[in-house]
Amino acid sequence: MKTLKFKLYSHKRNKYLKRSINVAGVIYNHCIALHKRYYRLFGKHLNCSRLQSHIAKLRKRKAFWQQVGSQAVQDICQRIEKAYQLFFKHHKKGVRPPNFKKVKKYKSFTLKQAGYKFLGVNRLKIGDKIYQFWKSREIEGAIKTLTIKRTPLGELFMVVVVDDCSELQIRSTTGKIAGFDFGLKTFLTCSEGFDIASPSFLKQSLTSLKKASRHHSKKVKGSNNREQARLNLVRKYEDVSNRRSDWFWKLAHDLTDKFDVLCFETLNLKGMHRLWGRKISDLAFGEFLQILEWVGKKKGKQVVYIDRWYPSSKTCSCCGHILESLDLSVRRWRCPSCQAENDRDINASINIKMVGASTIRLGDVRQALPAISV
Numbered sequence: 001m002k003t004l005k006f007k008l009y010s011h012k013r014n015k016y017l018k019r020s021i022n023v024a025g026v027i028y029n030h031c032i033a034l035h036k037r038y039y040r041l042f043g044k045h046l047n048c049s050r051l052q053s054h055i056a057k058l059r060k061r062k063a064f065w066q067q068v069g070s071q072a073v074q075d076i077c078q079r080i081e082k083a084y085q086l087f088f089k090h091h092k093k094g095v096r097p098p099n100f101k102k103v104k105k106y107k108s109f110t111l112k113q114a115g116y117k118f119l120g121v122n123r124l125k126i127g128d129k130i131y132q133f134w135k136s137r138e139i140e141g142a143i144k145t146l147t148i149k150r151t152p153l154g155e156l157f158m159v160v161v162v163d164d165c166s167e168l169q170i171r172s173t174t175g176k177i178a179g180f181d182f183g184l185k186t187f188l189t190c191s192e193g194f195d196i197a198s199p200s201f202l203k204q205s206l207t208s209l210k211k212a213s214r215h216h217s218k219k220v221k222g223s224n225n226r227e228q229a230r231l232n233l234v235r236k237y238e239d240v241s242n243r244r245s246d247w248f249w250k251l252a253h254d255l256t257d258k259f260d261v262l263c264f265e266t267l268n269l270k271g272m273h274r275l276w277g278r279k280i281s282d283l284a285f286g287e288f289l290q291i292l293e294w295v296g297k298k299k300g301k302q303v304v305y306i307d308r309w310y311p312s313s314k315t316c317s318c319c320g321h322i323l324e325s326l327d328l329s330v331r332r333w334r335c336p337s338c339q340a341e342n343d344r345d346i347n348a349s350i351n352i353k354m355v356g357a358s359t360i361r362l363g364d365v366r367q368a369l370p371a372i373s374v
C-alpha cells in the first residue's frame with residue numbers, strides 16, 4: 001500500500017466538497033449518538049454492519065445526507081468501529097472511546113471503488129462535479145481508496161491509496177549495525193561515534209509559534225481579526241511540521257544508507273513527558289520512527305526495538321556493571337567496577353546496540369509494530 005497526496009486547485013466549486021465533509025461530520029455524530037444510545041439501552045456494542053444498513057436506509061430518506069456518497073457513509077461507520085476496537089483493546093492504557101466532533105473541524109470523507117472518476121490528466125469527477133488537482137506525480141497501481149481532506153487552513157487535498165506493486169529497491173548492504181539514543185539537545189546519539197543535533201530551525205519557529213498563538217488568544221472571539229490570527233497560526237504550524245518532516249525523511253535516508261540494522265529503545269512517551277515536559281512533542285520522536293521504519297522497509301533494512309525497561313543509561317558498556325541510580329543531570333560517570341569513564345548518551349547508545357544485536361542473533365526480532373507505548 002502506498003499513499004499519495006495531491007492538492008486540489010482552489011475553486012468556487014470546492015465548496016461542494018467542503019459541504020460533503022460537513023455532511024459526513026453530521027452523519028458521524030449521528031452514528032456516535034446511536035452507538036451511545038444502543039449501549040445505554042442494551043449494554044452491548046452496536047454491530048458495525050447493522051449500523052451500516054440502518055444508516056444506508058436513513059440516507060435514502062434524507063436529501064441532505066445524500067450529499068456524500070453511499071460508500072463514504074459506510075466508511076464513517078467503519079472508522080467508528082475501528083476507534084471502538086482500539087478502545088476495547090487499550091482502554092486500560094487510557095485510550096478513550098470515539099466521541100462527538102465539531103462538524104466544522106471534521107476533516108475528511110473516503111470513497112472506495114465508486115463515486116469518483118479520473119478524467120484526463122488532472123481532473124477528478126466526484127458526484128456530478130469536476131475538480132482539478134495539481135498532479136505532482138503519477139498514480140500507478142490499482143486505487144484502493146480516495147479521501148478528500150480539508151486542512152485547518154481550508155485547503156483541500158486528495159489522498160489516494162494505491163496497491164504498491166513496485167518491488168523493494170536494490171538492497172545495498174553495509175553489514176553495519178548501530179544503536180541510537182534519543183535526547184533533548186542532541187536529537188540522536190549514535191553508538192558509532194557521531195550524533196545528530198536537534199535542528200535549530202525548530203527552536204526558531206517555536207518562538208514565532210508562541211507569538212502567533214498569543215496574538216490569536218488575545219483577539220475577541222468570533223471576530224474577523226481572530227479568524228485572521230487563527231489562519232496565521234495554522235500556517236505557522238504547517239510550516240513547522242513540513243520542515244520537520246522534511247528533515248526526518250532526509251535523516252531517515254541518510255541513516256539507512258549507513259547501516260543495515262538500527263536499534264532503538266521502545267519509546268515511552270508518557271514517561272518522557274514526565275521527565276522532559278512539553279518539549280518532547282515538539283521533537284516528535286514517534287513520527288521520526290514511523291518514517292524510518294517506512295524507509296527501512298523500502299531499502300530492506302531492519303529497525304529493532306529493545307525493551308523499554310532495559311537500563312541502557314545505568315549499565316556500563318565496558319563491563320556490564322549496573323549502577324543503582326543515575327541522576328538525569330549526570331552527563332558523565334566513572335564505572336566503579338572497571339573505572340571506565342562513560343558519557344551518558346554514548347554509553348546508552350552502545351548498550352542499545354549490543355542488546356539489539358543480541359536480539360536479532362537469537363532470531364527473536366521484535367518487529368516494529370508496538371513501537372510507541374502510550
Ligand SMILES: [Zn+2]
Pocket residue numbers: 316317318319320321335336337338339340
Ligand atoms: Zn564498567
